[in-house]
Amino acid sequence: xxxxxLASSSERRKDILKxxxxxxxxxxxxxxxxxxxxxxxxQIVKKLSQKKAMAVSNKYPNSYVIGADTIVNxxxxxxxxxxxxxxxxxxxxxxxxxxxxVLTGVCLINKKDNVIxxxxxxxxxxxxxxxxxxxxxxxxxxxxxxxxxxxxxxxYSAGFVKKIEGxxxxxxGFPISKFxxxxxxxxxxxxxSI
Amino acid sequence: xxxxxLASSSERRKDILKxxxxxxxxxxxxxxxxxxxxxxxxQIVKKLSQKKAMAVSNKYPNSYVIGADTIVNxxxxxxxxxxxxxxxxxxxxxxxxxxxxVLTGVCLINKKDNVIxxxxxxxxxxxxxxxxxxxxxxxxxxxxxxxxxxxxxxxYSAGFVKKIEGxxxxxxGFPISKFxxxxxxxxxxxxxSI
Numbered sequence: 254x255x256x257x258x259l260a261s262s263s264e265r266r267k268d269i270l271k272x273x274x275x276x277x278x279x280x281x282x283x284x285x286x287x288x289x290x291x292x293x294x295x296q297i298v299k300k301l302s303q304k305k306a307m308a309v310s311n312k313y314p315n316s317y318v319i320g321a322d323t324i325v326n327x328x329x330x331x332x333x334x335x336x337x338x339x340x341x342x343x344x345x346x347x348x349x350x351x352x353x354x355v356l357t358g359v360c361l362i363n364k365k366d367n368v369i370x371x372x373x374x375x376x377x378x379x380x381x382x383x384x385x386x387x388x389x390x391x392x393x394x395x396x397x398x399x400x401x402x403x404x405x406x407x408x409y410s411a412g413f414v415k416k417i418e419g420x421x422x423x424x425x426g427f428p429i430s431k432f433x434x435x436x437x438x439x440x441x442x443x444x445x446s447i
Numbered sequence: 448x449x450x451x452x453l454a455s456s457s458e459r460r461k462d463i464l465k466x467x468x469x470x471x472x473x474x475x476x477x478x479x480x481x482x483x484x485x486x487x488x489x490q491i492v493k494k495l496s497q498k499k500a501m502a503v504s505n506k507y508p509n510s511y512v513i514g515a516d517t518i519v520n521x522x523x524x525x526x527x528x529x530x531x532x533x534x535x536x537x538x539x540x541x542x543x544x545x546x547x548x549v550l551t552g553v554c555l556i557n558k559k560d561n562v563i564x565x566x567x568x569x570x571x572x573x574x575x576x577x578x579x580x581x582x583x584x585x586x587x588x589x590x591x592x593x594x595x596x597x598x599x600x601x602x603y604s605a606g607f608v609k610k611i612e613g614x615x616x617x618x619x620g621f622p623i624s625k626f627x628x629x630x631x632x633x634x635x636x637x638x639x640s641i
Contacts, residue, residue: 273605381628414624417612418611421615
């Protein structure tokens, strides 16, 4: 049996895997997350999730390593994590009163067995119109700074979201139900504790 | 300014209201939750949420009281909380490999000002095909027993859900974003702490 490793330091991803009672270790990849500007949103998350998984897989070739990368795509723009208050404000104004896509790339690698499995999950998210005072109040909670698109659907900004189409946990940062279906096709992984 | 009261003992509803930084008291209504069989799903949740809010409003006429009721509707059947393992198993078999609706009725009452505001939020939920062993493992966690439809999208059964259309928190038990939009139209309520 092989161990499962999450190549991410994201508390939200850890919480999602724990929620469904998976057994796993956490080993962050610490890769450089820059990417070529010409890539499509799907290509970006596929490439970065694979890069994360591969970096950790090189050190733990016998384990199954999970890499994941999430971005927000709105009107042909990619929104990453905001660097400051102005960037966060601009992103949230941009998302206000319209819909956007949240894309997460997931990559599962086992180097020893030569396994590389990728998928990209996409969820459509519709925002209410946000007034500027509300945006500023939210930014003052400091919550936007570690989040692609400057919001977290699982915090105060849950109130910004009119509706979603697709997987909710994908918006939080990890498309768990699709992933579990993939995992069941790898019986060698020792992971389900329930 | 008027206080906000949640007329529910549901930990999940409390957590959702806390997540968006509302100030509120909790006073469960303890009403009889039976309803006439001829009512439609929408009428059931509207009626029960109003009954819950009214029971507490009678004792606290100066406050704004929130009542909420959630049911699951699949193929013309209403699924409430399962009474035992067999009922839970039947419900989950019924939800497997198909879609269902989660309906939450919300009622906001202020008796002194003669305010009664109702809405019903509906979210469509698509389940993967669940094998019987998986259903039994989930039932053994005891999680189904306090949940309409025998599952909680925020626990292990998150993995059962292929996708949703609508409000995620409605499926957990309280459609928070629609509610916040309603709340903003009542400036007399002292509730936002952020």
